[in-house]
Amino acid sequence: MMFDHGSDVETVSNSNDVNASAEATPAGGAYPRTADFGKYTSSPKFPELEEKVLEYWGKDSTFQASIDQRNGADEYVFYDGPPFANGLPHYGHLLTGYVKDIVPRYKTMRGYQVGRVFGWDCHGLPAELEAEKQLGIKDKGQIEEMGLANFNKYCAESVLRYAGEWKEYVTRQARWVDFDGGYKTMDMSYMESVIWAFKELYNKGLVYQGFRVLPYSWAEHTPLSNQETRLDDSYKMRQDPTLTVTFPFTGAKAGSAAEKTLADNPVLADTAAIAWTTTPWTLPSNLGLAVNPKVTYAVVKVGEDSSVPEFAGKNFLLAEALIGAYAKELGKEHEVVATFAGADLEGLTYQPIFDYFADHPNAFQIMVADYVTTEDGTGVVHQAPAFGEDDMNTCNEYGIDVIIPVDMDGKFTSQVPEYQGKLVFDANKDIIRDLKAAGRVVQHRTIEHSYPHSWRSGEPLIYMALPSWFVSVTKIRERMVELNHNEIEWMPEHVRDGQFGKWLEGARDWNISRTRYWGSPIPVWVSDNDEYPRVDVYGSLDELEADFGVRPTTLHRPEIDELVRPNPDDPTGKSMMRRVPDVLDVWFDSGSMPFAQFHYPFENKEWFESHAPADFIVEYIGQSRGWFYLLHVLSVALFDRPAFKKVVAHGIVLGDDGNKMSKSKRNYPDVNEVFDRDGSDAMRWFLMSSPILRGGNLIVTEQGIREGVRQALLPMWNAYSFLQLYASKPAEWSVDSDIILDKYILAKLAATVRAVTECLDNTDIASATDEVRQFCDALTNWYVRRSRDRFWAGDVKHPEAFNTLYTVLEVLTRVAAPLLPMATEVIWRSLTGGRSVHLEDWPDVDKLPTDDELVESMDIVRNVCSATSRIRKANQLRNRLPLKNLTLAFPDAERLREYTDIVSSEVNVDKVEFTSDVDSVGRFEVSVNARVAGPRLGKDVQKVIKAVKSGNYEVVDGTVVADGIPLQEGEYTRNLVAISPDSTAEVDGVNGLVVLDTELDEDLESRGWAADRIRGLQDARKNAGLEVTDRISVKLQVPAEREEWANRHADLIAREVLATAFEVVAGGESLSYDVADGCSADIAKQ
Structure with a gap:
């Protein structure tokens, strides 16, 4: 090219410029047609343009117009998961937000009406903890001192603390949503729908109150659900002590299996079971031991060489398979005295570790349980039913009631006076000390393990028996699995039966009650006198008003707790109906979003029932155990259908060091700085x-x-910029050109429209961007660059070029509009004068010419040129240096003969030859990776290796098939073996090669030298500030040895740089402008 006009397409091309012309005359003036976005520039500052687009959209109400213009059209239903507004958004929110914007924009262009209502999660631990932090509150006692009404009022105010910032972020990322019509989970209408859902579940027999061991957050004073312990960051590595302690046998329960075992084996009377635990703090609550009835247990006499000398000669009972795990403690001289089946030990009694509950009925005996394994520990499991689900179930079978000597602060109560008031984790040290002093510790070690923590406070959880309300997920589990498999489309697909499907298969009942303050109430009132039991469940304001005589003005605590009435079932009239104090899990709120945002069933009943399930939702993969899961639970339970038809579960955004994003580490670019x-x-x-x-x-x-x-914004802008530079009048839509490059780019455009449509129909956004990227590359780095002579000649002489480029840009901006909404808006309005590209319909591919053969052939030509460029680069041969010959070798090489001139010009060779005899220039060798292929192919792997070595294989659609067996990626390598490897390269997309003659002669070198001088003089013109049409005089100073070359090519050089006077000077002092290779020049305008 003669000149670099700003940042047009030439800045991203890799072409040689030997045929560039200085006849280019930018006309300009035809675009832009609007001035909304400021003066046109070929070097745009995209952030500034985006700000102007956002301003324009605001003034124009473009988003609302996109909704209104589809009134009466089919609706596409999208659920926008509610975030909390008590913290600022991060990259994860931005990522999800972009998807939430792209899909509705696309569906709107496809003719649907897509409502986009923003919502806020307001309740629950996130809100309460943030309020506590702001208020300096450390425990629940301070909340009660402050007053529940005041605390909840503060929560209501603080929960939307960053709503303004959220709106700014969302708006800045060009995400169109309705903030004004949005919902908040703390709104009365939303909460009424939530309590309706609870009552519906209760009436269906899907809600019950139970007493179970649950994950409990002592830091937040509330139980959590099982799925909450599976959220990101819930499991963290933690070091804890492990203990193996002794339980000396004292006898056997009358009538038990162990009674006979003990009578026949008196050695048991002088034996102690040993049990291992990772939670020493639960040992004061020990009420039993469990063994597996089918496991063999051994009585082992400890050797004199034991690492714990005080136990030498004593008898320990443990699983025979785990004796080796205690080799040091048992000693090399240990002796197996007797063995027993676990079933024969049932009923043995033992001495408690602590005396706190020594008189507890049925406690301190050996029980049998199938869950006991020999994978770790001793095969004997210590049972603390208050702190283990399996423990509780086993103890219940043996009539052992639960004792809970730990309070809601996670501290020991007066039932264990030595440790009273101590946090259970802090008590470990004292418990270990006391047990060692009592001679009960066989082994004390430290383990680093993954342990559940609160997903909000970050403190370690404990598992503790608590009363709670549950949704009977297990009753609908099979139906949930069935609907997920048959009616939900997942992206990526493997999540359906993988992470989500497996979670459903193991789903457990959902603990939905929280012993907290700020949340939707559990709408259950119970009698305060057990002699007159009664339970009332309410599902609406009307029902509450009917029974309590007053219509609630809020459903929040403490006001809702103040609704009391006499118990209708108490003839004395003394007992009262009072609400259970718990509030609902915040996930119950967000899981109710599909219907609660519409105040269903009190309003919008017909609309919701005809528009559910949602067509689409998106969140990150962790929500497969969070929002996705609980949407599914509630929808199946309430409506016997899934909540959504299609879902994108994207991955996790990490910092630039590959770790989780951290504000303190500053391991990610600041969002605002990027904007x-x-x-x-x-x-x-x-x-x-x-x-x-x-x-x-x-x-x-x-x-x-x-x-x-680089990949998208600049290429698209550069193509538009090129049209802007050279068009003297507005171009027209046209697909009628018979120029092969025009025909190619239009057919390529049609193929791209089809491909992007298919991708976005399948919500495969990443593939859609790849299609657009590839087309932009073909447009700027091939079509525009190969067509530049026609553009320089002007739109009067070559209207077909301008019309084609206009048509391509008009379609491309629409195709890319959901992906690049602001850049395409600027180009569209400047190009067409239309109100907004986002008010346009999706391109009709039938209006574009289709020629798959042409597209395929031209793409191969482009790949041929790219392969040739790689050879040049490897041999350090610049593009402006002409070469003699290029050979194209692949089976159907003749199909490219009609493109000879294009290839020759592009790669700068004098001659292009074609051959179908690939073996004449090189071959491909395949080698099998047996380590990778072996596990899949089994014994066939040797058959494949033999076939490959003998050449008995073929490549079918890019897949290697050896002796009829197709190989998968990674199971083989395919290497090029060329006769002239330094001058040969593989052509992408075809089973072929190109061979470049890299031998130089004097003629080639002189022509290349002349091309370099042309480029140098072009740069000199630019630096001198000359117009592209200016004629000049040139005085070219060259080294003496290049004087002959300069004179030989003088006419060519002068013509290309518009020189009317051209003088060559050999040697002498350097002139004004350096034009490389020891050459310099003076230039002057004529």
Whole structure:
């Protein structure tokens, strides 16, 4: 090219410029047709343009117009999961937000009406903990001192603390949502729908009150659900002490299996069972031991060489299979005295470790349980029924009641006076000390293990028996699995039967009550006198008003707790009906979102029932055990249908060091800085084009974000810029050109429209971005660059070029609009004068010419040129240096003969030859990776190896098939073995090669030298500030040895740089402009 006009397409091309012309005359003036976005520039600052687009959308009410113009159309239902507004959004929110914007934009262009209502999660631990932090509250006692009404009032105010910032972020990322019509889970209408759902479940027999061991957060004074312990960051590595302690046998229960065993084996009377635990703090609550009835247990006499000398000569009972795990403690000289089946030990009694509950009925005996294994420990499991679900179930079978010597603060009560008031974890040290002093510790070690923590406070949980309300998920589990498998489409697909499906298969009853303050109430009132039991469940304000005589003005505590009435079933009239104090799990709120946002069933009943399930939802993969899961639970339980038809479960956004994003580590680019430097479209492209939308994780880097500018924003802008530079009048829609490059780019465009449509129909956004990226590359780095001579000649002489480029841009901006909403808006309005690209219909591919053969052939030509460029680069042969010959070798090489001139010009060779005899220039060798292929192929792997070595294989559609057996990626390598490897390269997409003649002669070198001088003089013109049409005089100073070359090519050089006077000077002092290779020049305008 003669000149670099700003940042047009030439800045991203890799072409040689030997045929460039200085006849280019930018006309300009035809675009833009609007001035909404400021003066046109070929070097745009995208963040500034985006701000102007956002301002325009606001003034124009473009979003609302996109909704209104589809009135009466079919609706596409999208559920927007509610975030908390008591913290600022992060990259994870932005990622999800971009998907939430792309799909509705696309569906709107496809003719649907897509409502996008924003919502806020307001209740629960996240809100309460943030309020406590702001108020300096350390425990529940301070809340009660402050007053529940005041605390909840503060929660209501603080929960939307960052709502304004959220709106700014969401708006800045060009995400269209309805904030004004949004819902809040703390709204009365929303909460009424929530209590309706609870009552419906109760009436269906799917809600019950139970007493079970639950994960309990002592830091937050509330039980949690099992799925909450599976959320991100819930399990953390933690070091805890482990103890193996002794339980000396004292006899056997009358009538038990062990009574006879003991009588026949008196050695048991002088034996102690040993049991291992990772929670020493539960030992004061020990009420039993469990063994597996089918496991063999051994009485082992401890050797004199034991690592614990005080136990030498004593008898211990443990699983025979685990004797080796206690080799040091038992000693090499240990002796197995006797063995027993676990079933024969049932009923043995033992001496309690502590005396706190020594008189507890039925306690301190050996029980049998199938869950006991020999994978670790001793095969004897210590039972503390207050702190283990299996323990509780086993003890219940043996009539051992639960004792809970730990309070709601996680501290020991007066029932264990030595440790009273101590947090259970802090008490471990004292308990271990006392047990060692009592001679009960066989082994004391430290273990590092993954342990559940509160997903909000980060403190370790304990498992503790508590009364709670549950949803009977197990009753609907099979139906949930069935509906997920048959009626929900997942992206990525493997989540359906993998992470989500397996979670459903193991689903347990859901603990929905929280002993907290700020949340939707459990709408259950019970009698305060057990002599006159009664339970009332309410599902509406009307029902509450009917029974209590007053219509609640809020459903929050403490007001809702103040609704009391006499118990109708108490003839004395003394007992009262009072609400149970718990509130609902915040996930019950968010799981109710599909119907509660519409105040169903009190309003919008017909609409909701005809528009559910939702067509689409999206969140990160962790929600397969959170929001996705609980939406599914409630929808199946209430309506016997899934809550959604299609779901994208994307991966996790990581910092630039590959770890979780951390404010303290500053391991990720600041969001606002990225918006200000690169713009939201660049960030959108980076996130949407990554593997994260297929379930993988993504490391956020500044370089990666800038790739969004390079891959899509600049190519599209550069193509528009090229049209802007050279069009003297508005172009027209046209697909009638008979120029092969025009026909190619239009057919390529049609193929791209089809591909992107299919991708977005399948919600495969990453693949859609890839299709757009590939087309932009073909447009700017091939079509525009190969067509530039026609553009330089002007739209009067070559209207077909301008019309084709206009048509391509008009369609491309619509196709890319959901992916790059702001850049496409600027181009569209400037190009067409239309109100907004987002008010346009999706392109009709039938209006574009289709020619798959042409597209395939031209793409092969492009790949041929790319392969040739690689050879040049490897041999350090610049593009401006002409070469003699290029040979194309692949089976149907003749199909490219009609493109000879294009290939010759592009790769700068004098001659292009074609051959179908690939073996004449090289071959491909396949080698089998037996380590990878072996596990899949089994004995066939040797058959495949033999076939490959003998050449008995073929490549079918890119897949290697050896002796009829197809190999998978990674199971083999395919290497090129060329006759001239330094001058040969494989052509992508075809089973063929190109061979470049890299031998130089004097003629080639002189022509290349002349091309370099042309480029140098072009740069000199630019630096001199000359117009592209200016004629000049040139005085070219060259080394003496290049004088002959300069004179030989003088006419060519002068013509290309518009020189009317051209003088060659050999040697001498350097002139004004350096034109490389020891050459310099003076230039002057004529």
